[in-house]
Amino acid sequence: LAGQAVQVLRNAQEYMDLRASKRAIEAAQELRYRIVGRDPRLMEAIDLAKRVASSNTTVIITGESGTGKELLARYIHLESPRQEGPFLIVSCAAIPTTLIESELFGYEKGAFTGATTRKEGKFEQAHKGTLFLDEIGDLGLETQVKMLRFIENKEFERLGGKERLSVDVRVITASNQDLPVLIREKKFREDLYYRINVFPIELAPLRxxxxxxxxxxxxxxxxxxxxxxxxxxxxxxxxxxxxxxxxxxxxxxxxxxxxxxxxxxxxxxxxxxxxxxxxxxxxxxRADIFAEDKPWLEAVQEFKSQYLYHTLKKTRGNHKKAAQMLGIQPSYLSRLKKELGLEKEEF
Ligand SMILES: Nc1ncnc2c1ncn2[C@@H]1O[C@H](COP(=O)(O)OP(=O)(O)OP(=O)(O)O)[C@@H](O)[C@H]1O
Ligand SMILES: [Mg+2]
Incomplete structure (x- = not known):
C-alpha cells in the first residue's frame, strides 16, 4: 500500500511539473507574440483586428517594413475561432512563378520534371486555419488570376491536376508597397485588389x-x-x-x-x-561618427566598430586577410569582433 501511495504521489508530482512547464511555455508564447504599445493608432489597429477576427473576412495589413504586419496577422488568427488550426505564412516576395505556384497549389506526380510525388500546397495545408500571404504585391500577374479565383471561391487545382479542390481557409494579406500605384503600372490586377481590400488595417511607422x-x-x-x-x-x-x-x-x-x-x-x-x-x-x-557630440570613449568604440566592419566587408569576412590588413593577430581580431558585437554579422 505504501508503495502504491508513493507511486500516486509521484504521478501527482509529475502531473504538477507538466502543468507548470506547460504554463511556462504558454507564458513564453504569449510574450513572444505580444503586441506592445499605447499609441492611439496602434490601439485602433488592434481593435479593428479583434473585431474582424471572429469572421472569415479577408484582411489586408499595410505598413512599412518592420511595423508588425506579421505579428498583427497572427493576432487575428489567435483571436479567431480558427485559433486551434494552422497559421501558415507564404512570402510572395521575389519568388519565381513556378516555385510560388507549387508552394501555394501543390502539384501532382509528374506535373513537371522533378515532381516525383504528389505534394500538398499551402492552400491545402491551411485547411481550417489562416493563410498569411506576405508581400502580395510581388505576385506575378499569372498567379494573381489563380489567386483571385482562390480568394473568391476557395477553389483551386494542384499543378498538373484536374481535380477541383476546395478548402476552408481564412486569408490575410500584407504589403509594404502601394498597391494602387502597382495597378497604375499594370503590375497588379485591379479585380484582385478589390477582392483583397475588403478590410484594410494600417500600421503606422515607428517614427x-x-x-x-x-x-x-x-x-x-x-x-x-x-x-x-x-x-x-x-x-x-x-x-x-x-x-x-x-x-x-x-x-x-x-x-x-x-x-x-x-x-x-x-x-x-x-x-x-x-x-x-x-x-x-x-x-x-552607417551612422556618421562626426555628426553628433559624444564622449571620447564612445567615439573611439564607434570608430573601431565601423573600421572593423568596413575591413571585414572588403575581405568578405575573411578573418585571416582582415587581420593581415589591420596588422593584428587573428586572435585579437576575434576578441574585437566579440567586443564590438560583430560576431553574428554577415559580410
Ligand atoms: N507592437 C509590437 N510589439 C512588440 N513587438 C513588435 C511589435 N511590432 C513588431 N514587433 C516585432 O518586430 C519585428 C518585426 O515585426 P513583423 O515581422 O511583424 O513586421 P512586418 O511588418 O511583417 O515586417 P516586413 O514588412 O519587413 O515583413 C518582429 O520581431 C515583431 O515581433
Ligand atoms: Mg513580414
Missing part, C-alpha cells in the same frame, strides 16, 4: 509613435532575458534619449535588432548609451 519606444525596449529586454542568462533590468535615460532621436527607417524590427545588440554589448545591469549602436544593420546606413 510617428515614438512614445512607444520605452515600452518596446522594456518588452524586448524581457524577451532577451527569457532567452539568455544575462540579467539586464533596465535602460539608462541617455540610452532612451538616443533611441528617441533616431527616425527608425526599419521600424520595430530595426529597434529590436538595436536593442538586441545593446543587450549583448552591455556589461552591467542596465543598457547604457554607449551600448546603443544605431545604423549597424547590413542594409542600413
Amino acid at each position: 510617428d509613435r515614438k512614445d512607444d519606444i520605452p515600452l518596446l525596449v522594456e518588452h524586448f529586454i524581457k524577451l532577451f532575458n527569457m532567452e539568455t542568462t544575462k540579467g539586464i533590468d533596465g535602460v539608462e535615460a541617455a540610452a532612451l534619449a538616443k533611441l528617441r532621436a533616431y527616425e527608425w527607417p526599419g521600424n520595430i524590427r530595426e529597434l529590436r535588432n538595436v536593442v538586441e545588440r545593446a543587450f549583448v554589448l552591455s556589461h552591467g545591469f542596465s543598457i547604457r548609451a554607449q551600448d546603443i549602436v544605431i545604423g549597424k544593420g547590413p542594409h542600413e546606413e
